[in-house]
Amino acid sequence: MIKVRNLHKSFGKLEVLCGIDTEISKGEVVVIIGASGSGKSTFLRCLNLLEIPQKGQIIMDGVNICEPGVNLNHIRQNVGMVFQHFNLFPHKTALQNISLAPLKVKNIPPQEARNLALSQLEKVGLLEKANAYPRHLSGGQQQRVAIARALAMQPKVMLFDEPTSALDPEMIKEVLNVMKQMARDGMTMVVVSHEMGFAREAADRVIYLEGGIIAEEGPPEQVFFHPQAARTKEFLSQIL
Amino acid sequence: MTLDYSVIVKNWPFLMLGLQETLRISSLAVTMGFCIGSLVALARLSRFNLLKIISSAYIEFIRGTPLLVQLFILYYGLPQLGIDLDRRAAAAIGLSINSGAYVAEIVRAGIQSIDRGQMEAARSLGMSGTMAMIHVIMPQALRRVIPPLVNELIMLIKDSSLLSVIALTELMRAGEHIRTRTYQDFEIFTTIALIYFVITYALSKILGYLERRLQVSD
Secondary structure (H helix, E strand, C coil): CEEEEEEEEEECCEEEEEEEEEEECCCCEEEEECCCCCCHHHHHHHHCCCCCCCEEEEEECCEECCCCCCCHHHHHHCEEEECCCCCCCCCCCHHHHHHHHHHHCCCCCHHHHHHHHHHHHHHCCCHHHCCCCHHHCCHHHHHHHHHHHHHCCCCCEEEEECCCCCCCHHHHHHHHHHHHHHHHCCCEEEEECCCHHHHHHHCCEEEEEECCEEEEEECHHHHHHCCCCHHHHHHHHHHC | CCCCCHHHHHHHHHHHHHHHHHHHHHHHHHHHHHHHHHHHHHHHHCCCHHHHHHHHHHHHHHHCCCHHHHHHHHHHHHHHHCCCCCHHHHHHHHHHHHHHHHHHHHHHHHHHHCCHHHHHHHHHCCCCHHHHHHHHHHHHHHHHCHHHHHHHHHHHHHHHHHHHHHCCCCHHHHHHHHHHHHCCHHHHHHHHHHHHHHHHHHHHHHHHHHHHHHHHCC
8 A cells, every 4th residue: 555665864964764665555553663863753754745755755555655746735635644742723622623624625514524523533532522622631632632633534544653652651541542443443554652562462563663774574573572683672672 | 380171171072083093094004914914924934935035125124114204205205206195095004014014023923933743733634735824823823922913003003193294183193283273282292192091001901801712712
């Protein structure tokens, strides 16, 4: 579904991605781990072109989205993203946060958009918070609304950029549970996260990034417990 | 020397006519200034260099020259080029253009104060930059800059007294008319000061209340 070929991205002189090659198939859940500065967030942000790579290809459903002249807005409708700091719109209620893009981008009629938003809220277990503003929600609840907001666009793939690292420990589980349910429902997911429990339970593959390249990848059990590369071992010994 | 405020009572209807003109021109200029300012702020933040240059030049020039001089150019200078504005048009245009420059800087600061993640979230949902600006960034930015905008509104009402120099009979000039007949400068101008104060104070209270109401919902 997504093919990444020789992806390069640098900021000024700093080369962050130095040639990433991988494939993500439909329904696959991929967890990306790596030290800070290893390029994992940048890689994720390239997948919906929040960062524009300088070299290489990202082929999504047969279309190279790095070609100049592609419609960015159209591509992003199919790629949902969940951010570390939620980035909910503070001036809109939970319901309005979710219905805004379907209303304005897809021109869905208001009543339909409302129903869509309500059903997404129900999925993440926050139906009773429909009319609450973000600042009245806990971090975990905000992140679940953010997931519902992304899902309301019915994306083909969902990107998660450290979705639980800004959360208090007691709220991490509620967000991970929603993500695990999505994985069971067959959503294609790319998740930057160090949540081992989630990776072991839900991931099909773990990618270890270092220095802007894929240093190791494989099933979670293999990468976490029988890493082949010495630097993977070293990194894991630091986070485990 | 005794003060005799009966001059105010006698000329009250005339002063009120002046006040009406002040409020009419000010509200027009506030509205226009707000529209100009918002557009210029967006132009200044756009990725098109020409728009950036034009909007910066406008802001710098207007802020760097006195309103009084700007009004003289509009009302006394332009007729030489064959552009004859009547005094009310010159007044409204002059105040709007002047206020627009200050509003532009306020709005720009407001937009830039919004976390980058807001734009990214909007774009990640497939919204265009314009759409994100309209539905996500601007509503938050404007709410945040209400206090400096209220300040600008008050400045504008006070600055409208300068319009007396282009013979527009607003509050200040109404006072000058009465003064040339009565020579009771103290009574007249203390009263006029009080009227300006009542208007601006009331506005700042009302808008402060509205601001708190808005804040409740976000």
